[in-house]
Structure formats: structure tokens, C-alpha cells
Amino acid sequence: MTSEQHLAPFRMPDRLFAELAAGGGSAAAVAFLERAERARRLLLLRTLLDHLDALPTPLTPAAESWRFLKEAAEKSPEPVERLLLAPATGGWICHMLRRVQGTATGPPLWAEAGHLGALALSASLHAGTETTLDVPLTSGRLPLPGLGMVRLPDAREGLAVGRATTAGGELTVTGPGRTTGSVRVTCHPLTRRADAAGGTWLPLRTLTLTGANGEAHATVVLEDLDPYRDLDDHLPPARLDEDEAREWQRLFGEAARILARPGRPGPGRVDPAMIRAIVPFGRTAVSPPPPPFVQVSASSGDSFGGMLIVRPASALALAETVVHELQHSKLAALLHLFPLLEDDRAERYYAPWRTDPRHLTGLLHGAYAFTGVAGFWRDRLAGAEGGEAVERAAYFFALRRLQSRLAVRTLLTSGRLTAQGRALVSGLARTLDGWLREPVPHAALTRARTAAALHRTEWRLRNVDPAVETPSDGPRFRADRTSWPDVRTHAFAPRPVAPHTADEHLAAGDAAAALTRYAGQLAADPAEPHALAGWIVARAVLDPGRETRRMLARPELLQPLPSG
Numbered sequence: 001m002t003s004e005q006h007l008a009p010f011r012m013p014d015r016l017f018a019e020l021a022a023g024g025g026s027a028a029a030v031a032f033l034e035r036a037e038r039a040r041r042l043l044l045l046r047t048l049l050d051h052l053d054a055l056p057t058p059l060t061p062a063a064e065s066w067r068f069l070k071e072a073a074e075k076s077p078e079p080v081e082r083l084l085l086a087p088a089t090g091g092w093i094c095h096m097l098r099r100v101q102g103t104a105t106g107p108p109l110w111a112e113a114g115h116l117g118a119l120a121l122s123a124s125l126h127a128g129t130e131t132t133l134d135v136p137l138t139s140g141r142l143p144l145p146g147l148g149m150v151r152l153p154d155a156r157e158g159l160a161v162g163r164a165t166t167a168g169g170e171l172t173v174t175g176p177g178r179t180t181g182s183v184r185v186t187c188h189p190l191t192r193r194a195d196a197a198g199g200t201w202l203p204l205r206t207l208t209l210t211g212a213n214g215e216a217h218a219t220v221v222l223e224d225l226d227p228y229r230d231l232d233d234h235l236p237p238a239r240l241d242e243d244e245a246r247e248w249q250r251l252f253g254e255a256a257r258i259l260a261r262p263g264r265p266g267p268g269r270v271d272p273a274m275i276r277a278i279v280p281f282g283r284t285a286v287s288p289p290p291p292p293f294v295q296v297s298a299s300s301g302d303s304f305g306g307m308l309i310v311r312p313a314s315a316l317a318l319a320e321t322v323v324h325e326l327q328h329s330k331l332a333a334l335l336h337l338f339p340l341l342e343d344d345r346a347e348r349y350y351a352p353w354r355t356d357p358r359h360l361t362g363l364l365h366g367a368y369a370f371t372g373v374a375g376f377w378r379d380r381l382a383g384a385e386g387g388e389a390v391e392r393a394a395y396f397f398a399l400r401r402l403q404s405r406l407a408v409r410t411l412l413t414s415g416r417l418t419a420q421g422r423a424l425v426s427g428l429a430r431t432l433d434g435w436l437r438e439p440v441p442h443a444a445l446t447r448a449r450t451a452a453a454l455h456r457t458e459w460r461l462r463n464v465d466p467a468v469e470t471p472s473d474g475p476r477f478r479a480d481r482t483s484w485p486d487v488r489t490h491a492f493a494p495r496p497v498a499p500h501t502a503d504e505h506l507a508a509g510d511a512a513a514a515l516t517r518y519a520g521q522l523a524a525d526p527a528e529p530h531a532l533a534g535w536i537v538a539r540a541v542l543d544p545g546r547e548t549r550r551m552l553a554r555p556e557l558l559q560p561l562p563s564g
Contacts, residue, residue: 024269047097056110057114073123080127121171130167134161259319268374292312299328307322340424345361351407371404371428377396405433492507
């Protein structure tokens with residue numbers, strides 16, 4: 001591994017592009033994307049090293065840390081390659097480039113640059129080489145990428161300079177003490193075991209994937225220590241307690257079994273071994289109980305194969321989120337290879353899964369991700385047993401294929417796709433058009449169509465300025481718009497048995513009862529967006545004529561609400 005090597009131009013075979021354009025992608029297609037990400041990462045690292053050469057620092061200079069890292073790579077290339085391709089390493093490289101360009105903030109620049117020394121130490125430990133480096137310590141903590149974290153007892157608080165040496169797989173770290181003198185720790189990180197006291201060495205956590213015979217065949221990093229595990233900002237460690245770590249393993253194991261459906265690779269079918277790291281977000285203990293669904297998940301084009309997830313209580317929800325975030329990773333890698341669209345970054349487009357307007361790149365990401373999610377639910381529907389499981393899978397398959405196709409239509413008519421972008425989005429359209437012809441239980445299909453209409457209607461009521469005529473480049477938006485809770489997407493998944501609220505009556509197929517209840521809510525506040533959206537959609541269900549089609553198209557013009 002060298003940053004100076006000359007790489008031949010990447011040329012993606014047509015068959016691999018076609019697989020990815022359809023929304024799926026075989027192991028060969030994903031491997032191609034990962035090779036391209038490796039090349040990109042080396043180029044970015046070379047650019048970063050040029051910036052760091054002149055950086056004043058009390059640490060070992062970047063060029064010397066890089067030399068140690070290359071020596072380790074020559075002796076043990078595979079583990080060093082894993083370090084290079086780790087999502088957190090990509091996050092650090094891109095964060096540092098933003099730092100030197102003045103578009104990101106964080107700890108002192110010399111301290112963040114010192115993370116290269118930590119990478120060199122990890123590489124040296126894998127290779128068994130000898131190194132001596134001056135490294136940054138934060139309150140006595142030294143993260144070692146891909147291995148874990150050293151903690152010096154009674155170390156000085158705050159940022160300090162420490163010294164780390166490696167020899168034969170042994171690591172010794174010395175730093176200033178809390179009052180006077182210095183403190184020292186010696187450990188063997190490659191054993192991946194915590195020390196007896198559980199305080200000075202914290203090993204990297206992993207999630208184990210087991211095969212049909214029960215034997216472990218792959219591991220996924222459960223990253224709670226690396227300072228660059230976030231999408232951008234430098235983060236302190238957030239160590240999971242043992243019970244929470246076990247819950248992640250249990251849930252991930254169940255999610256992996258859900259995803260292990262045999263068949264040809266396609267949208268929604270992923271091998272969990274493609275995941276490089278999961279970053280548990282927002283909770284470090286099993287209490288309070290987690291929500292049934294994933295409330296927050298995210299990924300970054302800088303961190304291929306990594307994803308940040310708030311742990312849910314449901315393995316099904318985790319499996320769906322894994323599919324969603326891997327779709328984002330694949331598309332981000334494609335965007336690094338091809339100019340797919342010309343985006344002025346204006347947030348003017350309706351995304352059926354968002355409450356705010358999106359720019360075109362965001363809409364493309366959403367369309368690609370939710371095509372994968374639709375495929376995920378299509379597979380669940382094919383294997384569902386029992387009425388409730390069938391209803392749920394059918395609803396989400398119907399909803400996500402409809403929403404994704406709507407976004408794809410917006411992309412295709414935007415006039416901003418390149419030739420490659422049009423080929424990609426046309427591939428998604430072919431996949432979705434085929435799925436739209438597949439039968440779905442009528443009740444679930446009706447709820448999905450209703451939920452989609454409700455979301456778009458409420459989105460326009462809350463975002464679009466009714467006083468401005470819609471120009472050719474999209475609507476103009478209200479200055480007072482704010483985020484709003486989308487409570488209907490999941491609420492319409494089950495069919496209500498004993499409906500009480502207006503939404504429940506609408507989900508149950510009783511639009512007349514729903515209309516009466518929405519009208520009652522609107523008597524006090526005729527412009528309340530949630531109730532008004534429900535009233536409009538219920539009215540359209542009962543009277544699907546030209547007038548109600550106009551209301552659905554421009555619901556923000558309905559001022560005030562009629563009394564009947």
C-alpha cells in the first residue's frame with residue numbers, strides 16, 4: 001500500500017453497472033465499488049499528507065508516521081488494508097481535508113492530525129514491527145483504529161502529548177500524570193481481551209455472523225470508540241455496557257438470518273458481511289427500552305460500508321435499516337465514479353419519505369435507498385406466514401414501491417441527469433414498474449395508497465406557500481415552515497380492528513366516518529395541517545372527481561375549509 005502508486009483508470013463492466021442501476025448489486029459489483037473507494041481514499045490521503053507536511057506539531061511528523069505505516073503494510077498487507085478501508089479511516093481523512101480547508105471544526109488541528117500516528121501504531125502491532133511515536137492523548141485515552149483504546153490511569157485531564165512504542169505486538173504508552181510525573185500502560189492489543197481490571201485496555205467490539213452450521217464466518221465492527229466514527233464531527237468514546245453489547249449481537253444475529261434469503265442478488269437482498277462497521281448511536285445501556293423501529297440512521301459517502309444506527313427493539317427493523325444504509329453506500333460510491341446529475345443544491349423537491357424539501361442529490365439517494373427497501377419488503381411478503389405478517393409486508397412493499405417510483409419520475413423529468421444518471425434512474429424505473437404490476441392484497445394496497453396521498457398532501461400544506469403561483473422550477477416555500485412528525489407512515493401499516501380516531505377510520509377503509517371526524521377537528525382550527533390533509537384525502541376517496549383531484553394536486557390553495 002503506497003500513496004504514490006499509479007492506478008489504471010477504473011472502468012466498470014456494463015453488467016456490473018446494470019446490476020447496480022436496477023437497485024441491487026452482486027458481490028462482484030460491491031467488490032468493484034470497494035476497490036474504487038480504496039483508490040479514492042489513497043488519492044485523498046496523498047492530498048492530506050501534502051497539507052500536513054508544513055503543519056507545526058509537538059507530535060511525530062506526519063511523514064514519519066506515514067513511513068511507519070507503509071513499512072507495516074509491506075510486511076502485513078491484509079490487516080493494514082482493512083485499516084485503510086475502515087469507515088472511520090475514511091471519515092478521518094475527509095474530516096481532516098475539511099479542517100485544512102476551513103470548512104469543519106474540532107480539537108486543535110495538530111491533535112487531529114496525530115490520528116495518523118494512531119493508525120501507524122495499529123498497523124505496526126499487526127505487522128510486529130517496532131515504532132516509537134509521539135501521539136495525542138485525551139485525558140489519558142489513546143484510540144487505536146481497528147483494535148480498541150488504551151486508557152492511562154491517573155492521567156492528566158484534557159489534551160496532552162504521550163509516547164507510544166511497539167515491539168513484537170506489545171504496546172507501551174506513557175503520558176503525563178494527573179499531578180506530577182508520568183503514567184505508563186503496557187498491553188497486547190492483538191489478544192482483543194480486556195485487562196483484568198477492565199480499565200486500561202478496551203478492545204474493539206465486533207458482531208459475529210454465523211453460518212448455517214453455527215460457525216462464525218465473518219465479523220462486523222460495532223464501533224463505539226473511534227473518534228471518527230461519526231459522519232463528520234470528532235466524538236469522544238461512548239462505550240456500550242456489556243448488556244447493551246449483547247443485545248446488539250442478539251438483534252444483529254436475528255437480522256442477519258432475516259436477510260439470508262436464497263436467490264439471485266437484487267434490490268433489498270444484501271449479505272450482512274458487506275457491512276464494515278455499525279456505529280451504535282444515542283444509547284449505551286439497555287434501559288430505557290428501545291423503540292420498535294429505528295428512529296435515527298445515517299451513512300456517509302466518506303465511510304463506505306459504515307452506518308450509524310439507534311438500536312431498535314425489532315430485528316426486522318434493523319434488517320430493513322441495514323438494507324437502506326448499504327444502498328446509500330453503493331450510490332455514494334457510484335457518485336464518486338460517475339457524474340450522475342447536475343445539482344444546484346436547491347432544496348425544492350418533494351421526497352415522499354421526508355418532511356422537508358430536498359435537493360436533487362438527496363432525492364436520488366432516497367430513491368435508490370427506498371427501492372432497496374421496497375425489495376426488502378417484497379422478499380418478506382414472499383416468505384410471510386400469517387395474516388399480520390402478510391399485511392405488514394404487503395403494505396410496506398406497496399408503499400415504498402409507489403413512493404420510490406414517484407421520486408424516480410421527478411428525477412427523470414428534472415432535466416438534470418447526465419447520461420450515466422439517466423441510465424441509472426431508468427434502471428430503477430424498470431425495476432419499480434415491474435414491481436408495480438405484482439399483486440398485493442387489496443386492503444394493504446389501499447392503505448399504502450392512502451398513506452402516500454396523506455404524506456404528500458400534508459407536506460404541501462406545511463411547506464408550500466399558497467400565495468405564490470408555482471413556477472416552472474418548482475414551488476416556493478413558506479418562511480414559517482418547520483419540521484413535523486410523520487405519524488401516519490407506520491400507523492397505517494396494521495389494519496385497525498376497532499377504529500376510533502379519524503386516521504384509524506381512514507386506515508380501516510371507512511372514509512365517510514373519517515371525514516366526519518376530521519371536519520370536527522377542523523371546526524376549531526380550519527387550517528390545522530394534519531387534520532386538513534386527512535379531510536382532503538378522505539374527500540377524494542369518497543368523490544374521486546376532477547375537483548378533488550385539483551385539491552390533491554394543490555391542497556395548499558384550500559382556504560378556508562368548507563363546513564360540509
